[in-house]
Amino acid sequence: MKFAALLLPLLLFAGAAFAQPATPDAPLQFRDAAEEARFHALASELRCVMCQNQSLADSNAQIARDLRGEILQLMRRGQSDAQIEQFLVARYGEFVLYKPRVEAGTWLLWFGPALILLAGAFVVVGIVRRRSRATIANDEPQEW
């Protein structure tokens, strides 16, 4: 019991420490769980332009906060995910998309790994064929 009494204030302080980063700016208010889920799915697919290895959902940078507010507003105006992505791409460039679009400039990026795999397959097939031919050639005198 004494132990619990000691632990309680510690737990309270822990809660305060975790809540702190969210307080300087009011957190976004969602209307319902569906809106919140859609917002988080969208924001985690977009890169923060300031701290480039964080998603828009994770980042604490001021610009990320502003853009999160902007995204929520656009969502409430009835824009689709693709329209919102286009809104950001038009202003900040393709870089904001974690998943680059499939277009002429990104073909190598999308299909390059498949090409390398294909090249590897050709090499393996070539080696197997040469070896099998070599063993047949070796076998020939013995068979005759």
Added chain:
Amino acid sequence: MKLSRWLPLAIFLALGLLLAAGVWMSRNPDREALPSPLIGKPAPDFALPSLHEPQRTITLRELRGQPFVLNVWASWCVECRVEHPVLTRFAETRRVRVIGYDWQDERADALRWLEQFGNPFWVVVADADGKAAIDWGVYGAPETFLVDRAGVIRWKHVGPLDDGIIANELLPALQRAEASR
């Protein structure tokens, strides 16, 4: 047989070359600056209050007719202070109008900052909530845009300007913008 013996070395050398190319390509100190998709496109319109006369609204349309440089700054921005003497020297040449864009700032702080360090700007617009700056793709201060007389963005720099960037990038871009029409 001889050839396949050298193959691992060849692959190793190829990988080494790839690494060297990567290092070479990252030599640019501004490599983290995003290339703006707005270059070559009409500058997004804005209607923002003047910092010095808040009741007066300044629109992009008013600024057209001659090229101008738009410098995004704020009183809280440390790098802007580093850039300030460079920008002041450039503005004093009167080569082109330099417009200040006070971004996400408190008016009193911004006015005090200009009083303390000097005001190099032709006019300063105040974007307190940073909404209009999103249309310009602004994501930090300082950022500097060059807009030609038709209102098309010709050049952008993210981060503080220095004399080299002005001489080697901004001025040639301005010359090209002036020569093209």
